[in-house]
Amino acid sequence: MPVSLSPEEIIETIRMVDVQNLDIRTITMGISLRDCVDSDLKRLSQRIYNKIVRLAHNLVQVGEELSRDYGIPIINKRISVTPISLVAEGCEAEDFVPLAETLEKAAVEVGVNFIGGFSALVHKGLTQGDAKLISSIPRALALTERVCSSVNVATTKAGINMDAVMRMGEVIKETAELTADRDGLGCAKLVVFCNAPEDNPFMAGAFHGVGEPECTINIGVSGPGVVLDTVRRFQGADFGTLSTAIKHTAFKVTRMGELIGRRASEKLGVPFGIVDLSLAPTPAIGDSVADILEAMGLERCGTHGTTAALALLNDAVKKGGAMASSYVGGLSGAFIPVSEDAGMVAALEAGALTIDKLEAMTCVCSVGLDMIALPGDTPAETIAAIIADEAAIGMINRKTTATRLIPVPGKKVGDKVEFGGLLGRSTIMAVHQFKAAGFARRGGRIPAPIQALNN
Amino acid sequence: MLGKDRVGIIAGIATVLAEANINILDISQTILQEFFVMIAVVDIGQATIDLAELQQRLDEKGKELGLKVTAQHEDIFRFMHRI
Numbered sequence: 001m002p003v004s005l006s007p008e009e010i011i012e013t014i015r016m017v018d019v020q021n022l023d024i025r026t027i028t029m030g031i032s033l034r035d036c037v038d039s040d041l042k043r044l045s046q047r048i049y050n051k052i053v054r055l056a057h058n059l060v061q062v063g064e065e066l067s068r069d070y071g072i073p074i075i076n077k078r079i080s081v082t083p084i085s086l087v088a089e090g091c092e093a094e095d096f097v098p099l100a101e102t103l104e105k106a107a108v109e110v111g112v113n114f115i116g117g118f119s120a121l122v123h124k125g126l127t128q129g130d131a132k133l134i135s136s137i138p139r140a141l142a143l144t145e146r147v148c149s150s151v152n153v154a155t156t157k158a159g160i161n162m163d164a165v166m167r168m169g170e171v172i173k174e175t176a177e178l179t180a181d182r183d184g185l186g187c188a189k190l191v192v193f194c195n196a197p198e199d200n201p202f203m204a205g206a207f208h209g210v211g212e213p214e215c216t217i218n219i220g221v222s223g224p225g226v227v228l229d230t231v232r233r234f235q236g237a238d239f240g241t242l243s244t245a246i247k248h249t250a251f252k253v254t255r256m257g258e259l260i261g262r263r264a265s266e267k268l269g270v271p272f273g274i275v276d277l278s279l280a281p282t283p284a285i286g287d288s289v290a291d292i293l294e295a296m297g298l299e300r301c302g303t304h305g306t307t308a309a310l311a312l313l314n315d316a317v318k319k320g321g322a323m324a325s326s327y328v329g330g331l332s333g334a335f336i337p338v339s340e341d342a343g344m345v346a347a348l349e350a351g352a353l354t355i356d357k358l359e360a361m362t363c364v365c366s367v368g369l370d371m372i373a374l375p376g377d378t379p380a381e382t383i384a385a386i387i388a389d390e391a392a393i394g395m396i397n398r399k400t401t402a403t404r405l406i407p408v409p410g411k412k413v414g415d416k417v418e419f420g421g422l423l424g425r426s427t428i429m430a431v432h433q434f435k436a437a438g439f440a441r442r443g444g445r446i447p448a449p450i451q452a453l454n455n
Numbered sequence: 456m457l458g459k460d461r462v463g464i465i466a467g468i469a470t471v472l473a474e475a476n477i478n479i480l481d482i483s484q485t486i487l488q489e490f491f492v493m494i495a496v497v498d499i500g501q502a503t504i505d506l507a508e509l510q511q512r513l514d515e516k517g518k519e520l521g522l523k524v525t526a527q528h529e530d531i532f533r534f535m536h537r538i
Contacts, residue, residue, distance in 0.1 A: 007485050009536045010494055011457075014525050068507040071527035252535045259534040 013252075017072060020225035021287045022253060024260050025280050026076040027063050028201035029056050030208035030216045030273060033082040033117075041093040045102040048087070052079060052106035052115075055215050055270075060111040062267045066260055074260065079107065080206035080218075081117035089129030096133050100140030100147045107146040114189075116148040116206035121196070123158040124445070134164075137171050141186035142178035148204035154194035154391035156398045160446040162388065168192045169384030169440065172405060176376070180409035183417045187406040188371065192387050194394030194401045199274050200330040205367075205402055216273035217265045218330065221257035222280040223249075225287050227317070231295040242296070243316045250277060250320025258325045276330030277321035278366060279313070281341035283424040289313075289334050290343025290353075301343060302353030310334060311364035331400060333366025339419055339426035340371050349427050355386075363393050368401040373417045373426045376409040383407065385436035388446075396449055458522035460491040468524070471516050472497055475504045496529070 016022040036047035056079055063077040081087075081103070088096055100118050107115040118140055120130040137149050151168055154160035172192075176184035191205035198209020201218035208216075230249045234242050257275040265272035281288045290301035293309045314333045322328050336358065338344045347353040355372065362368045368390045374383070387403050394401030408417050411428050418425045456468060465482070472479060472495075481496040499506065510526045517524035 005532050005536060007483070007487060007492055007494055010532060011487060011492065013532055013535055014527065017527075018525065068505060069528060070531055071506060071510065071525070072531060255534045256531060259530055 016223070016226045016253075020223070020229050021282070021284060022223045022226050022256070023073040023075050024219060024257060025222040026078050026201050026203075026220040027059070027074060027260070027264050028078045028080055028206055028218045028220065029059050029268070029270065030080045030199065030212055030218060031055050031082075032208055032212065032214050033084075033087045036087055037090055039090055039092050041091055041098060044088065044091050045098060048099065049102050049106050052081070052103075053109050056110045056112065059268065062264060065267070066263055070260065072256065072260065076113055078112050078201070078203060078206065079110070079115045080201070080208045081115065082208050082210070083117055083119035083121060085120035085127070085129045085133040086210070088133065089127060094132060096136040097139045097143060100136065100144050103147045104144040112146070114146050114148055114203040116150065116203050117208060118147050118149040119151060119207040121152045122164045123152050123155045123161050125161060126164065134167060134171060137190065138174040138178050138186065141175050141189050148189045148191075148206065150191040150193055150196065150205045150207060152193040152196040153387065154395050156195060156395050157448055157452045159448040159452075160194070160388060160391045160395060162440075162446055163443055165192075165387050165391065166381070166384045166440050166443075168387055169380035169382075172383050173380045173407060176407045176409055183411070183419065184376075184406045184408045185419055185423075188404065188419055188423050190404065192403045194391035195399060196402075197330055197400055201276050202278060202280060202331065202335075204404065212273070213271060215270045217261060217268060217270050218273040218276065219257045219261040219264070220276045220278060220280065220330065221253055222278065223253045224279045224281050224289050224292060226253060227279060227313070228286060228288070228292045228295055231292055239312060243312055246313065246316035247320035250317045251324045253277060254321040254324035254328070272327070274327045274329030275321070275325040277317060277325075277328065277332050278330070279317060279334040281335065281337065281344075282422055283340060283342050285342060288341045288343035289336055290341055290347055294343065300350055300352035301347040302357045306357060307360050307364055310336075310361050314365045331366040335367055335370060336361055336365055337371035337404070338429070339373060339424040340422060341424070345424070345426050348429060355429055355431055359389060359393070362390060362401055363397065366400070368394070369403045369405060371404050371423065371426070372406065373411070373428050374405055374407045374431055375413055375428055376407055376411050378407045378431055379435070379437065381435065381437035381440040382431055384440040386431070388440065392446070396451060398451060456493040456495075456517065456522050456524050457490050458517075458520070461520065464493065464520055464522065467516050467520050468495070468513065471512050475502050475509060475512070477502045477509070
């Protein structure tokens with residue numbers, strides 16, 4: 001029996017998809033590689049390849065079928081795997097780049113556009129495997145296209161591993177240099193985390209955490225365009241009314257993710273993990289988080305009031321999403337990747353948006369300093385200090401923060417840079433010129449904060 | 456179906472559906488935001504084509520009739536608007 005729906009409800013849904021760019025941003029299959037462990041690099045590579053291909057061979061096909069069956073675009077099909085530093089810990093090889101090439105080969109074979117998990121969790125210190133993995137990152141990202149890497153350098157429980165933070169400053173610089181011919185594109189596939197989530201379906205920071213099952217399906221839903229439309233329809237409404245309207249919209253968007261997630265899980269015979277409702281902007285016009293903030297009454301994103309606007313948005317999205325799905329997880333909030341958001345880039349070019357304001361915004365939204373193109377001559381120590389600031393925000397506020405910084409070789413403040421596709425384009429953003437080297441190179445750990453002592 | 460009202464809309468769309476062995480369960484029409492809107496609930500359980508093919512055929516017929524035709528699975532609406 002068909003459910004009785006009003007014409008308004010039907011039109012609303014159709015408008016969301018047709019006009020407001022609503023889509024399922026990603027179906028991400030999480031795969032545990034813990035059983036692939038082997039001391040021999042060749043055997044380890046073969047086992048990793050075989051397992052990914054065995055479990056994910058029909059992921060893309062199922063995604064396309066669901067998209068056809070339900071008339072909803074499913075943009076990306078992706079894979080996250082157990083952090084490779086753990087899988088390769090017992091491997092005798094010194095260089096883990098061949099494992100990144102194995103991941104790339106498997107991604108090409110099954111047809112996914114990104115595979116995440118060339119990762120290490122080093123918030124309290126590095127094992128030998130972690131050190132090898134981190135040293136392999138620059139070449140791994142230069143030699144592959146689809147492999148994404150992430151390193152967790154801090155948690156609320158452990159504090160900030162400042163040795164790892166400084167090391168990541170160097171790794172980011174090295175990655176940029178090795179991909180200088182592509183404007184440092186390698187860095188767009190490298191995330192440095194504090195409190196990294198284990199079930200995040202979004203790239204570049206996705207990996208399959210150690211507490212995760214053998215295989216799982218996580219869904220990333222997006223929809224800045226839908227929320228923008230809602231905010232525009234409530235011009236002049238007070239904040240309570242606006243927040244409620246965003247919650248209702250977030251609820252509806254998440255329900256669609258829940259539906260697709262359940263169906264994907266059934267079709268693939270893999271347990272359903274979580275729905276991550278994140279407002280993930282794309283360079284498409286109208287698919288912008290900055291536009292939402294401006295629609296709330298700000299002349300430009302980045303001006304005074306932006307942090308409060310973002311706080312309201314992020315909270316309303318979470319509240320609406322939390323009620324809509326049986327399992328909400330990942331990051332679930334608003335992303336503010338600068339180059340991927342045309343409104344953010346426009347605000348930057350107008351002089352309204354600075355790195356300091358972005359840092360403040362990360363205190364109240366879901367991730368961090370994301371897809372920011374910096375001058376090529378930014379020292380590794382300055383990058384490390386930016387990472388440390390961001391990690392401190394995450395650590396103290398018990399939230400995930402991250403950085404995805406791209407020091408573009410040869411480019412200066414105000415120069416343009418084009419990353420292509422969903423990664424977008426940007427203008428180089430200024431950083432502070434006063435040095436932080438003495439701080440960044442001090443070494444050791446920033447102890448876990450008092451917030452960690454909650455037992 | 457969204458567009459300007461004219462003769463033959465129902466006949467045109469119904470032909471596309473009948474050719475694919477799709478039964479119309481319910482049909483309604485209304486004026487919404489100055490547009491003619493027709494909503495049909497159809498059963499594709501016995502259809503000879505999949506939703507993607509149906510969308511393509513409806514799109515072609517829609518262009519002929521000066522309409523925008525969207526076909527979407529009922530579950531999408533049900534999940535979004537009903538708990």
